[in-house]
Amino acid sequence: MTVTAQEPDAAVIGRALRQPEAFAALFDRHYRKIYAYAARRLGAGLADDIAAETFLIAFDRRDGYDRTRADAGPWLYGIAANLIARHARAEARHLRALARTGGVDVVEWDGDEVAGRLDAAAVRDRLAEALAALPATEREVLLLVAWAGLSCQDAATALDIPAGTARSRLHRARTQMRAALTMTNLDLDPEVDE
């Protein structure tokens, strides 16, 4: 077994300043994740263009990258998020479609105020509607955390907003989500919510 330490993204970007082609390594590392995030947000059709464009923009802006940040993931998600933000209406439509056709078969949980198990389709509907109704800025932070798997701090970096702002947006968004699910007594995950 060979373990090779991977060159940090920041180093790849630094190299790409002199050797532009080196930037392709960043594509190979991150494209699928960026695509997956865009596709969850908007569906496959728009995701193709958004994922492609994310890397073109990133390349054009490579000399502005803060190379003290080893992982370029938050930066790329931030570019993608800004592109996705132009498609608010498409997103709302997609979320509604997701409510009805999403891949969830069964959702189980033990919300204290919910007797038994809610019908999975009803859960999807309510959650998707609540998502669509969120202010865009809150939805952005929430989905970077829930779907892109970023920490709240990384989401703040991605969106170029103060960490405290990201935390409060996430908190408000999650409050709405829980209200939609009538899950009023769940403990928040302190890692992402504090």
Added chain:
Amino acid sequence: MDDLQILRVLGGTDPVPDPESEARARTALLTRTQAAPPLPARAARRTRWGRFGWRIAVSAVAAAVAIGALAVAESTGPASTGGQVAPVLPGLPAPKPANAAEALGYAADAAAQRSFTMPRPDQWLYLETKLTSGKGPGGFVTGGPYDTETSRVWWRIDGAQFARYSNGKLVVSPMQSAINDVAHSYPYAEIANLPADPDAVLAFVRRKVGGVGGGTRDGEDQIAFGTINGILRENLLPPGVEAAFFRALGKLSGVTLVPDAVNLDGRPAIAVARVQEGWLREEILLDPQTYRLIGERSVAIADHTARADDGTWSVKKGTIQRLVVRSAAAIVDAPGQTG
């Protein structure tokens, strides 16, 4: 399961890109990298105005924003847009174009006649636009309610900052936080210093948006159309460059004349337009007397039901999806000034 976990389940397993799309995206990036000069030092990024942050963000998906909600417009006509606009031939009735290329030629001629002073890098471009679209959380609606939003934004010419009112207070922010703004992601200097040549400006646009648009000529031309539309609407450009952008539109496939487009406050307008996805006609609205840019509109030209149809909406032929009127544009010395 907490709410985040349920959200993750709702999101499903990672969507996987189509291999062809992935290959196209990679090729587009490689093409871009091969065309790029190395950047040995920041000093290399100096313009004749001195160093400023370049914010080249491709506006490729701009065209797709036209997939908006239904709109019925309440709008005021454009105010003076930073320069005298003469009729195409003063004293004579405006000509009636026979096709899009002719109309674009008139628009280019009118643009070329305008007086213009190149703004200094420390000046600001003031733009007031009125966007009318569907109200509510989004998605297509099949009629009302509608909402018109007026936006007033100041863009610093050197690309460093933009300003807008927030809670009654003028707030100046670094440009970085506006990167999702399509047209202003191109530095003003880069656009304003393009050669006054339709082929050159079209090559510029194709270079910027190449590789997206689904890999077809039609897709790429649609994106180029939307990009040029955004550049024209969101700038006050040197006459020759603006004229070149108008003429470049005429070089795209599928651009047609809509002689009877009507601006919704009842003022007449003509349009040059391109049909997207077979049903949505994106129109660039022109004043039929002065051939000055009024704004843009998108109209369903066929009944349409979305691919991701959830059975709750469809669009009827003839409904207007979106209207943007540029109601003021001026070069000013400080944010907050309107001309």
